[in-house]
């Protein structure tokens with residue numbers, strides 16, 4: 001599958017004077033486009049590795065997938081999160097949830113602003129829904145490339161920390177992994193997949 005740079009949902013100068021046209025144009029047409037190109041390259045190289053059965057560069061291409069994949073997803077979200085008719089405050093269920101989880105809209109805004117200001121280096125600040133906690137949380141993203149792709153819903157996981165296998169397998173992680181495939185609950189994975197697709 002080939003990913004494409006989504007067009008801006010508004011004109012390049014639509015966010016003036018708050019967000020200037022030259023920056024929006026460069027940010028979207030060059031920076032965001034670069035992530036899309038990098039994501040396609042990573043997917044292409046991973047497909048080639050699967051076809052050849054050659055995983056010598058697996059760490060490199062998984063990192064490229066995480067960096068460009070997250071960059072693509074987060075920039076798409078960033079553009080869609082803005083509108084010329086923006087500002088003000090949320091209403092409805094979102095407003096209620098924000099008040100419940102942060103005390104008030106003003107308190108949420110203060111925490112979000114402080115967290116965004118305190119991000120070290122290049123990064124992001126995110127408001128997200130944490131299904132496991134049943135609440136909204138604010139997260140600083142300092143390096144979006146750190147081996148995750150934001151917004152992905154987990155379906156299947158294996159623990160490869162040494163504590164997960166060392167007593168039985170010692171340093172033989174490959175043995176742990178080859179045995180682990182025998183105990184995967186595919187019905188559970190399928191149930192999660194169906195839920196994620198809803």
Ligand code: MN
Pocket residue numbers: 027031075
């Ligand atoms: Mn950017």
